[in-house]
Amino acid sequence: MTGADFVVRRAGLLVTMVPRGDDPLGRIRNGALAARAGRVVWIGPDADLERQVTLDGDSLDAQGACLLPGLVDAHTHPVFAGARADEFAERVSGVPYENQQSEGRGIMRTVAATRAADDDELLGLALRRVNRFLSHGTTTIEAKSGYGLDLENEAKSLRVLRRLPALAPLRIVPTFLGGHAVPTGLERSEYVRAVVEEMLPAFRGLARYCDVWCEKPAFTPGETRAILGRAKALGYRLRVHAAQLGPGEGPQIAAELGAASADHLEYSSPEQARALARAGTIAVLCPTASFTVPGSRRPPLEAFREAGVRMAVASDLNPGTANSESLTISMSLACIAWGMSPHEVLIGATMNAARSLGLEGSAGCLQMGSFADCALYDVEMPEEIPYYVGVNRVLATVAGGRVWAPA
């Protein structure tokens, strides 16, 4: 007998995301799952549960609904104040995103609002976003700073990320994105120096990853190498915003430095795809952002598939290009507009996203020892999740072996 403190019973389909036989999604019909201390300790047919598991705790009756691992969102910017709906309106009428990055607009406008907010205000705003992630079935996010852009305000953003887990059960993997933009009023070289010499050493205990946006209007290849090279030497793992607005060296740099992910990649080349595949760097695609930047190109999916690049799909929640915590919307868009398959986006929002965060086997799948993070969907099969466009079919979210309810 296995002892458990939480079970989910009567899942019409339990989708483990661990490939089994000829099913890449590893489904168990009429499945059940048992957890203890937040980890999965038993998984199998519901008919076997009572004979094999003793329960001292709560149980959730799925009533035939479909159970999937909690989604993993590998690219988000959840710490910011203010909104930029007016810039969204301009862009959909044709104004290029690059032309919105002048002083007082774009990223620097959010930086001004974020600097003006204190820790508690930012925490309150981020917590509302965290609750929206959970309500949409996401249980793990990668979360970037990047709207402080100085020692004090980047530290404030990273502190907010550190306080969130005490308030809500979303797993947060923190990333230092001092390399998001060069703040107005500073020489480029002076800012890069501050990132390399002051911020990176100071944030080692606060962030696991370091990210740089490598392209105009952000950082040059030389600046990107300087920041990421130092980050790597200090023990950070790496991510790169690359080839989002035009072709450039970002994807190569990601591969060269062994980054965990290269993100966006609309303008990456087949040669860069091969380099990413060789390096094992995961392509984190951000369809929601792509569709609010007019004229964006479709990423070279065929080249990724041919080279064997693992692809993840992310929300890219941010106030500029994608103000949405819904990863399922990104999955739908990736299918509808880019021709990704439902299986590709399901794997991209679970297994591949988890791998890009060093959480393979723990998050984005359901198996013995994985986190007991899952969501029940009002669907008959997982392929329906991207098909129900823009409608949240989540009936319940379980995080750490407990049914989540907003605090």
Ligand code: NIG
């Ligand atoms: O991922 N590419 C840069 N960063 C964000 C947008 C940031 C903003 O506009 O505030 C992105 O799309």
Ligand code: FE
């Ligand atoms: Fe981003």
